Amino acid sequence: MDYIIFISAMAALIYGADFIIKESERIALHFNISHFVIGATLIAFGTSLPEMAASMMATSAGKTDMAIANVIGSVTFNITLVLGVVFFISNKMHPKRDLFAKDSAWVVIPVVLFFIMIQDGEISRFDGVIYLFIMVSYLLFLFSDSKEDLEGEIDEDLVKEKFNWGKSIVLLSIGFILTIGGANFVVESGTNIARVLGVSEWIIGLFLIALGTSLPELVVSLVAVKKGNAEMSIGNIIGSNVANFSMVFGGSSLISPLVIDIAKTQFDLLIMAAASLTLVFILANKLYNKAGAIFLLSILALFIQNALA
Numbered sequence: 205m206d207y208i209i210f211i212s213a214m215a216a217l218i219y220g221a222d223f224i225i226k227e228s229e230r231i232a233l234h235f236n237i238s239h240f241v242i243g244a245t246l247i248a249f250g251t252s253l254p255e256m257a258a259s260m261m262a263t264s265a266g267k268t269d270m271a272i273a274n275v276i277g278s279v280t281f282n283i284t285l286v287l288g289v290v291f292f293i294s295n296k297m298h299p300k301r302d303l304f305a306k307d308s309a310w311v312v313i314p315v316v317l318f319f320i321m322i323q324d325g326e327i328s329r330f331d332g333v334i335y336l337f338i339m340v341s342y343l344l345f346l347f348s349d350s351k352e353d354l355e356g357e358i359d360e361d362l363v364k365e366k367f368n369w370g371k372s373i374v375l376l377s378i379g380f381i382l383t384i385g386g387a388n389f390v391v392e393s394g395t396n397i398a399r400v401l402g403v404s405e406w407i408i409g410l411f412l413i414a415l416g417t418s419l420p421e422l423v424v425s426l427v428a429v430k431k432g433n434a435e436m437s438i439g440n441i442i443g444s445n446v447a448n449f450s451m452v453f454g455g456s457s458l459i460s461p462l463v464i465d466i467a468k469t470q471f472d473l474l475i476m477a478a479a480s481l482t483l484v485f486i487l488a489n490k491l492y493n494k495a496g497a498i499f500l501l502s503i504l505a506l507f508i509q510n511a512l513a
Contacts, residue, residue, distance in 0.1 A: 206396040213389035214416040217254040220382025221420045224250040227372045227379065241346050247436070248443025249451070251424055252278075253380075254417035256452045257387030262409070263456040265391060268463050270409035271456050272327075275448050276469075276476050277414025282441050282448075283479040284504035285415075286422045287486075288497045290429050290437050297492035299435045304487040307442050310342060311487075314449035315480045319473070322464050332457030339450035342443075390416070407511060410472060438492075445480075475507045 228246035255278045259271040291297070301307075317338070321331040390413055398408040421444050428436040456462060466473070482503060486496040 206393040206400070209389055210393040210397060210412070213386040213393060216382045216386030217257070217390060217417060218419055220379045220384075220386060221250055221253050223375050223379030224253060224383065227376045230372060244346055244439035244443035245343065247424055248440050249447045251420035251440065252444045252447035252451065253383050254387065254420065255414075255448050256455060257384045258390055258413050258417055259452045259456045260459060261384075261387045261391045263459045263462065265395075266460070267391065267395065267405055267409075268456075268460065270391065270394070270405045270413070271452075272462050272464050273406045273409030273469075273472075274413050274417065275452050276472055277410040278418050278448050279445050280472075280476045280479050280504075280507055281415055281418040282421050282444055283483050284500045284507065286418065286425050287438070287441055287483065288500035288504060289422065290425050290497075291486075291492055291500070292494055292497035293426075294429050294492065297429070299438065299492070301435050301439075303435075303438060303442075304484070304490075307439070308484045308487050310345075310442055310446050311480050311483050314338065314446055315477055318449060318453075319477070322466060325463060325466065327453055327457045327462040327464070329458055329461060332454040335450040335454035335457075339446065339454065342446050342450070346443075406469065411511060438487075471510050472507070475503060475510070479503050 228250050231246075255274055259274045262268070262270040262274065314335075317334070318327075321327050321334075394408045394412055395405060397403075397412075398405055421440060425437040425440050428440065453462065479500070482499050486492070486499065491499070
């Protein structure tokens with residue numbers, strides 16, 4: 205029964221996130237917010253809602269291992285799996301934006317702060333507040349830096365629709381209910397499965413929940429590439445990872461300090477750092493192709509092999 209609940213709850217998480225993403229894009233279009241900002245903020249944060257909800261529910265239940273593992277796993281999957289697949293299947297990706305010059309710092313800064321913060325074995329409430337300020341800083345950076353106009357790759361059906369605040373609020377509410385409710389059941393059923401299989405909550409959070417909550421990023425990025433919008437696919441991942449660190453760790457640690465065993469989780473933490481540095485290398489050398497994909501998928505293979513060993 206727990207397996208059915210887990211799969212159903214994960215579906216609710218993803219379906220709820222889809223509602224939120226669609227309505228966020230509709231609101232952004234109504235207020236004439238630029239294409240890149242939509243990808244890196246509203247859509248990125250929308251696809252990060254499952255991680256945020258799952259981690260906050262886990263923290264509320266006293267399962268801080270699962271909360272931290274969810275973020276570490278999600279960041280790793282976002283970079284290695286999502287961008288790895290995107291780069292592998294894409295024939296041509298030539299972003300107009302200089303992603304290395306403008307955005308690479310946002311790949312590195314949250315990771316560096318994370319390693320500094322956990323030296324005392326936890327992410328404290330004070331650390332969480334710092335992460336929330338990082339989120340504000342990121343938003344200010346994006347809105348002040350992006351001067352692009354909305355382009356044709358935006359969903360034409362949304363452009364043609366008449367904007368309706370009432371409809372948007374109702375659909376957003378449904379999305380939040382599905383996301384938060386689904387997260388609660390994911391954590392509970394995931395914990396029960398872990399107990400039955402004798403698997404640690406860290407592994408459950410790192411793989412089952414993290415992989416599941418990374419699916420929205422995968423879907424959105426693949427759709428963006430299909431529409432020829434490379435900037436949105438890469439911006440979505442960078443924005444999602446900033447949101448995972450700042451909003452998820454920030455929000456969760458305000459509920460309760462997040463304790464982490466550095467010695468036990470060292471390999472997974474190093475893999476996350478390696479994935480982030482590899483992404484910066486790809487941005488610097490514009491390896492938006494199969495070569496970049498091989499680098500990322502190789503790191504993913506090491507990540508999975510270690511977990512299954």
